[in-house]
Structure formats: structure tokens, C-alpha cells
Amino acid sequence: MHIHSTFRTAAAAANLPVGAPDLLAAMQPAAVTFYPEGAVIYAQGDQAGPLYFVEFGTVRICRMSADGRRQITSFHVAGEVFGFEATDEHDFYAESVDGAGVRVLRSTSGTQPTGSLLLLAVRSLGRTQNHLMVLGRRNANERMAALLLDLNERQGGGAIVHLPMQRNDIADYLGITFETVSRILRCLKDQHIVRLHAVNEIEILDHEALADMCA
Amino acid sequence: MHIHSTFRTAAAAANLPVGAPDLLAAMQPAAVTFYPEGAVIYAQGDQAGPLYFVEFGTVRICRMSADGRRQITSFHVAGEVFGFEATDEHDFYAESVDGAGVRVLRSTSGTQPTGSLLLLAVRSLGRTQNHLMVLGRRNANERMAALLLDLNERQGGGAIVHLPMQRNDIADYLGITFETVSRILRCLKDQHIVRLHAVNEIEILDHEALADMCA
């Protein structure tokens, strides 16, 4: 696997979600477990219960349909919590995208600061609803723009966006094909909106233009 | 407006979500407010806070983008709770679809059974994630099939599905156009999968076939 030189740790994350620190303090979380690239954190059908805290790296939450189509519902980076489930079985599965460090938080069935949990759950809901709008009512260009801006914001807003995931993951997150992802990046490049320094390293030249596409 | 003869009340709902009754009991909710067809329950930008409980009728949760495209993130029927927001402003707006009775629940900032709230929020999250899969990885036929089965289940699973919303709402929920909705219903009719008793009254002839489309 690749070890990127610029791992963002939870402590260093500028946009550390409010609530997560309280939760961490209150829950005396377990040690960090390292999941190499592609490793399964929990599988579809596994018993749900504990929540997970991303210490570094990136995690993808996916669902696979019977005929093999995959939808990635979210990516989670350092400082974020995932693992909420409506039933006692995981309807989705979680995998490490690029080598990720994850802490297990104590089972949600005990006495816990449910206030913080509620906050985190509602925030997840908001993100997901947002993404619904992207998948339901935006074309491929706009979807890609939304992802770039999202990643950019989560990475501190600098000019360079690092894509921890590969084209296939981006495609399954945006509900398009990986060929289309490739074409759109080329298109953005030709319009001088981005520059491709490496396959997973993108410089945003025209932030405005991207933002306009998401209006 | 239309007053449908078969209003489903919260008390009569067979699939009343666990957690909501506890919440109702604990929160001494306000009286039922009636919102006629199309009435706004809260607007985008309004201050968020209270939750809402659907007593009868149907509510839609929407977001409008700058260029006028609308995405309906969810419909809520009798017995369901809506109004969760990640920030203190509503990112979405809620409207009555067909004349709905709604109770305001006490503000979430007080001392409350956050356990029940968490359960409801997580359930909303699950539903939304489910819908993500539909919008991201299914074609128009499959989306329609998913909606029909969803409504069918929420209405008790009988042969007749009642569509409280019009074609436009279905389209904006499924991320397609209303013309396509119309065509697909015609297509399902021609395949003897459904029968159209009225414009908003559909009989499911081949439940199996619909289920297969959602596999």
C-alpha cells in the first residue's frame, strides 16, 4: 500500500467536529487499530453496535446490491465518527480506503452521552441529505465539482486537493462510471479550472468556477 | 384541495415507529395543526429546533437549488417524526403534500429523552442512505419500483397503493422528470405489473416483479 506523506491526524484536523472530543473524553476509547488499504472494518450483515472514530486516513461506507452495483454513501476522514445503524445488523459495510487508523468507541447500548451521539447522527443525516441532492439533481460535472469542494473544505481549504481514493471509488460515490470521472477531470483541466499534479493530487485554479457549478 | 377518504391516522398506522410513542408520552406535544395541500410547515432558512410529528396526511422535505431544481429528500406519513437539522437553520423546507395534521414537539434544546431522539434520527439516516443507493445506482424503472414497494409497505402491504403526491413530487423524489414517471407507470401497466385504478390509486398485480427490480 501507499503511505502518503501527509496523513492528517484527528488532533490536527482543523474542522474537527464539535461533539467528537467530548465523546472521546467521555468514552475512554480503545486503542487505534490500523486497517491497510482495502481492509474491511465491518461487513454487511455484521452485528451493529459500536461506533468508530477515524484517527487518520479515510474510510468508505458502501452498500452492494444483488447484481453487483456498489454505492458509496460516504467517506470519513480524521476526526469523524461512523457506524450508525438503524437496525442491529449493518446494512452497509465499511472499508479502509488508503490505510486508516480507527478507534472503536464503546457499544451504544450502555449509559452514554447520547446528546453528543445525537449531534453526530444528525450531522451524518445532514451530510447524507446533501448528497441526495447531488445524486438526484446534478449532472456529472456538477457532482465532481461538489466532491472537489467538499474534499477541499475538509482538507483545510488550500489550493491542493488530495484524493485519497481512486477513480472507481469516486465513481461509486457520485453515481457515475470511472470513465466519466476521468473525462470530467480532463474537461476541468482543459478549462483551466484545475491542474493535475498527480493522479490523486489536484490543484484548484478556479475555486469560483467550481462553486458556481454547485449553485 | 382533495380530502382523501382513507386518511391514515397515527394511531391506526400499523408500522408506527418504535420510539415515537415514548416520545409523545414524554413530551406532552402541542395540539394538532392542520396544513392544507401545499402549505409550508417550515421554510429553508427558518430557525430550526422543534421536531414535528405527523398525525395524518403526508409531508415532503425538500431542498431547492439556486437554479430552481428541487430535490425531495423524504416523504413522511402518519406516525413519523421529521425536522432533524444539523445546524440551527433549516437547510431544507417542509410542506404538506395532501393536507396533513402535524404536532410540534418541544424544542430539542431542553432536557429530553435523547435516547428516543437518537433512535429516530438514526432511522432517518438509514432511510436516507437507502435512498442514496436508489438515486446513485438504479435506473428510472427501478426507482419507481422502489417507491411503490416503499409506499406499499408503509400502507400496510395490501394490493392497493395510494399515491398521496402528484407526478411532479414523485419525479423530484426519484431524481427523474414527471414525464418519465408517467411513461414508467404506463410501462408497468403494459407489463401487467400494476393496474391504474385512478391517477393516484395503483393496484399491484405482480409484487414479485417489483421486488425483483429492486434486488
Added chain:
DNA sequence: CGACCTGTTGATTCTGCTCAATCAACGTGG
């Protein structure tokens, strides 16, 4: 009755998918 709204249907266009070839990066083994 006419205006209007919702829904249906048809013709055409276009976005994004499918299929396929090519390329670059990387690892392996002779």
C-alpha cells in the same frame, strides 16, 4: 364556457454508459 392545471404521449436531443483500445506505473521472475 373558457382558463387552468395535471397528466399522458410523441419526437428529438443529449448526457453519460458500454465496449474497447491504449498507456503508464509497478512488481515479478527468468
Added chain:
DNA sequence: CCACGTTGATTGAGCAGAATCAACAGGTCG
């Protein structure tokens, strides 16, 4: 060191599904 296979990314050609544009039908309400 180089030939080979593998994997991920890019690009092209043709096609399909759904959007767009447009016409029309049926019902409701003033």
C-alpha cells in the same frame, strides 16, 4: 537487466436511457 503480467487511468466510438420540447386530453373551478 529486460520481458511479461497486472492494475489503474485515460481516451475513443457507438449506443441507450432519460431529458427536453411540444402537443393534446381530461378534469376542476372560476
